[in-house]
Amino acid sequence: MANARINNRIRRLRFDHDEMTQEELASRVGCTRQTIIALEQGKYVPSIELAFKIAKAFGVTLEEVFQYEE
């Protein structure tokens, strides 16, 4: 399988949304702050459900948060 990577713009989107804290985002999407930290560092790829919840929390589409790179 080719090396693939899923990048995200969560950190950028948080700052664009009144500097939303990691804790606040975690509470909105129903996960722990450590998972948001891992996501921002690119060390965790979320489930589809969590990905949709994050996109919904920012009011954007999934593709605006997550990008798939081959």
Added chain:
Amino acid sequence: MAPLQKRALYALLIGLVLAIALLVVFISQGDVTIFDKDQGFRLIVYGLWIGVPVIYLILINLTLRKPTQIDERDRLIIEKAPKTQLLAVLLSLAAWIIVLTEVYWDRGQMPLIFLTLIFISTLIVSTLAQSLGILIGYWRANRYG
């Protein structure tokens, strides 16, 4: 530290203290057959070995029941912990077999109490290794993703 990670660390540390206390109790008596003869000694041993899984149940299982304390990433880490648990149990059983074989080979028999001790130690090792597996899971996730 994630809430589950913190609790796994506490469960491991408290469990280790109880396990070491159990070892000290046996070593201080100098003879394992005292377990058969002394009821007071038996009660101390039961208290110590039951303490390990009880601490685990209180710290870890109660966390799992609170949706705000645990999420999908934590669940993935928990699902991988049994690998460490299995390895630790197999290693502890292998250690028992090697030590008992070497010590009692010439006599051709060994005290029955060792069956109880093997069970007690397996339960303790299994519980401690579950917490250790969770901590290793977080370490790997933070390091390699």
